[in-house]
Amino acid sequence: MAAIPDIVEFLQQYPPFTELDPATVEWLGKVVEVEFHPAGEIIFSKGVQPVEFLRVIRSGAVEVVNDGRVLDLMGPGEMFGHASMLSGLPTGFEARAAEDTLTYRIPAEAASQVLAGPRGLRYMTRLLLEDRHHLRSGPSPEVVRDQLREPVRAAIRAAPIICEPGTSVREAASQMTAAGAGALIVDLGATVGIVTDSDLRSRVVAGGLSADSPVSAVMTAPAFTVPGERPGSEVLLDMLDRGFRHFPVTSATGRVIGIVEDVDLVAIESRSSFYLRRAIARASTADELVETSSKLRPAVISMTRGGMTALDVMSVFSVVADALTRRALDLAVAQAGEPPTRFTWLALGSQARREALPSSDLDSAIAWFGDGDDDKQSIRQYFGLIATSATDILVRCGFRPDEHRASASDPLFVRSLSSWQQEARSFLDDPTQAKALVLVSVLVDSRPVWGVETETLIAETFRLAPAYPRFLRLLAQFALSHKPPVGFFRGLAIDVSGEGRSRLDLKSGAVAPITDLARWAGMTAGVTCASTTARLSAGAEHGTLTAADALTLQDAFELVCQLRLDHQVGQLEAGVEPDDIIELGELSPLIRSYLKEAFRAVASVQRRIASDLAWPV
Numbered sequence: 001m002a003a004i005p006d007i008v009e010f011l012q013q014y015p016p017f018t019e020l021d022p023a024t025v026e027w028l029g030k031v032v033e034v035e036f037h038p039a040g041e042i043i044f045s046k047g048v049q050p051v052e053f054l055r056v057i058r059s060g061a062v063e064v065v066n067d068g069r070v071l072d073l074m075g076p077g078e079m080f081g082h083a084s085m086l087s088g089l090p091t092g093f094e095a096r097a098a099e100d101t102l103t104y105r106i107p108a109e110a111a112s113q114v115l116a117g118p119r120g121l122r123y124m125t126r127l128l129l130e131d132r133h134h135l136r137s138g139p140s141p142e143v144v145r146d147q148l149r150e151p152v153r154a155a156i157r158a159a160p161i162i163c164e165p166g167t168s169v170r171e172a173a174s175q176m177t178a179a180g181a182g183a184l185i186v187d188l189g190a191t192v193g194i195v196t197d198s199d200l201r202s203r204v205v206a207g208g209l210s211a212d213s214p215v216s217a218v219m220t221a222p223a224f225t226v227p228g229e230r231p232g233s234e235v236l237l238d239m240l241d242r243g244f245r246h247f248p249v250t251s252a253t254g255r256v257i258g259i260v261e262d263v264d265l266v267a268i269e270s271r272s273s274f275y276l277r278r279a280i281a282r283a284s285t286a287d288e289l290v291e292t293s294s295k296l297r298p299a300v301i302s303m304t305r306g307g308m309t310a311l312d313v314m315s316v317f318s319v320v321a322d323a324l325t326r327r328a329l330d331l332a333v334a335q336a337g338e339p340p341t342r343f344t345w346l347a348l349g350s351q352a353r354r355e356a357l358p359s360s361d362l363d364s365a366i367a368w369f370g371d372g373d374d375d376k377q378s379i380r381q382y383f384g385l386i387a388t389s390a391t392d393i394l395v396r397c398g399f400r401p402d403e404h405r406a407s408a409s410d411p412l413f414v415r416s417l418s419s420w421q422q423e424a425r426s427f428l429d430d431p432t433q434a435k436a437l438v439l440v441s442v443l444v445d446s447r448p449v450w451g452v453e454t455e456t457l458i459a460e461t462f463r464l465a466p467a468y469p470r471f472l473r474l475l476a477q478f479a480l481s482h483k484p485p486v487g488f489f490r491g492l493a494i495d496v497s498g499e500g501r502s503r504l505d506l507k508s509g510a511v512a513p514i515t516d517l518a519r520w521a522g523m524t525a526g527v528t529c530a531s532t533t534a535r536l537s538a539g540a541e542h543g544t545l546t547a548a549d550a551l552t553l554q555d556a557f558e559l560v561c562q563l564r565l566d567h568q569v570g571q572l573e574a575g576v577e578p579d580d581i582i583e584l585g586e587l588s589p590l591i592r593s594y595l596k597e598a599f600r601a602v603a604s605v606q607r608r609i610a611s612d613l614a615w616p617v
Contacts, residue, residue, distance in 0.1 A: 060101025156258030193221030
């Protein structure tokens with residue numbers, strides 16, 4: 001069937017079709033169906049099954065309606081229904097013809113091939129960054145938040161294709177084509193490999209490899225896998241962090257049960273950070289990187305006002321901070337020349353835990369590979385140079401240098417990996433050393449963001465902590481020494497102004513007591529670098545914390561983080577540099593009540609832990 005010229009000409013005027021090659025648009029023109037909707041007709045209702053068509057308005061107008069309220073009015077050239085179609089989620093709004101309207105209806109199979117391709121995805125990621133995305137084309141904020149928490153196995157569309165490593169590339173490609181799959185699994189026994197469409201294009205077609213070669217010659221192995229019970233938001237963050245588009249998903253026994261693709265999670269709001277990461281990767285100078293970074297804070301405002309939780313916003317902020325750090329280091333290394341030895345840049349503190357906010361300090365360290373090189377002046381001079389350069393760029397990007405000097409620009413935080421690991425083991429052996437427990441709290445949160453990123457390196461040393469009961473006992477005592485301000489209405493809040501106004505530092509007074517307890521509970525369970533909520537869960541599973549106490553701490557942590565985020569977003573909107581200091585008099589009575597009860601609950605957990613350990617509090 002030939003394409004209708006008028007349809008092709010029209011589509012070529014509007015994105016994402018403007019970014020497609022003419023042959024693709026010509027092909028689409030052959031499958032387009034024309035629909036007429038009289039004024040007032042409901043094109044689809046909210047909450048129905050995933051739509052099976054992408055619709056483009058040819059003439060007329062379509063209203064976006066949610067709970068009886070018109071949220072948006074779309075005109076010619078605008079498309080709708082694509083988020084539901086790609087994500088497999090029910091529709092998040094009602095689409096209604098505002099007047100007599102003609103639409104072009106494109107079947108899901110054809111539309112998916114276009115939107116899931118590189119050019120289509122570029123368009124989608126730009127679209128998803130717009131403030132009105134969740135109103136125009138996706139689920140309501142409530143649906144988004146629910147999906148972020150759902151196990152990733154819910155996003156699996158079909159059973160995986162699994163083949164042996166000796167299977168020919170030709171046969172593997174045939175199996176993928178027959179199943180309409182973008183990837184397949186290679187069974188390697190203890191591990192698995194993965195082959196994607198991209199691998200076939202780059203390693204076979206472009207690389208000149210024979211189609212009769214074994215599939216093991218083109219696979220990526222071992223493949224990075226994710227447990228099926230892991231929340232979709234965490235899996236998406238790993239995709240962002242690692243730059244992968246396909247992850248094998250495993251059952252509790254380690255069996256691969258499917259493959260999740262990035263387009264399966266396209267309706268999640270946090271995908272908008274793909275746009276920032278792409279712009280960051282393209283920055284060729286420090287000035288361009290600084291300019292690109294200026295979009296991060298507005299994105300925080302947009303995500304918060306769009307309904308994302310504080311924990312999800314902090315995760316996305318941290319992922320983009322990682323991308324900025326990597327690009328700043330790329331620029332610093334390019335200027336300084338080839339490194340004298342392999343090294344890794346470690347994020348510390350809240351960035352390492354993926355709990356950073358605009359007020360967060362920039363904590364970092366460098367570990368290089370090579371024994372007996374700690375005293376080599378040339379090595380130290382090189383890493384001092386790039387650390388200073390990268391840190392200066394990141395400060396220009398809006399990040400704050402750590403006031404306690406926990407930074408790679410300080411020589412104390414630059415040393416060989418073996419030296420760092422030896423230091424960590426010495427803390428386990430003798431936790432009474434000066435500042436040992438403070439440094440442990442820094443190093444156990446370390447996470448590589450540049451260079452060698454296959455493991456948590458220094459933090460892994462602390463997996464030995466369960467074999468050092470004296471160390472864990474002192475770490476618990478250290479955590480319990482940081483108490484929440486349960487009496488802050490009786491003058492225990494700080495007065496930073498000298499004007500007699502009661503103010504509270506949410507970071508040191510409310511967040512630190514919880515993160516310190518979570519760090520101790522996690523290390524007791526053998527968990528090192530991880531988020532605060534993950535450590536609390538590990539502590540509960542291990543029996544270090546009761547399930548009730550872990551839940552209490554998690555609820556308090558989420559409440560305080562949400563209060564911190566709302567406070568900082570308000571400051572950003574007012575053009576004020578964000579901080580963690582809130583004036584108690586400006587809080588509503590309800591929020592003050594919640595905050596006070598949260599502090600009391602944390603203090604109660606601390607007393608129970610101290611009682612179990614036979615310590616007075």
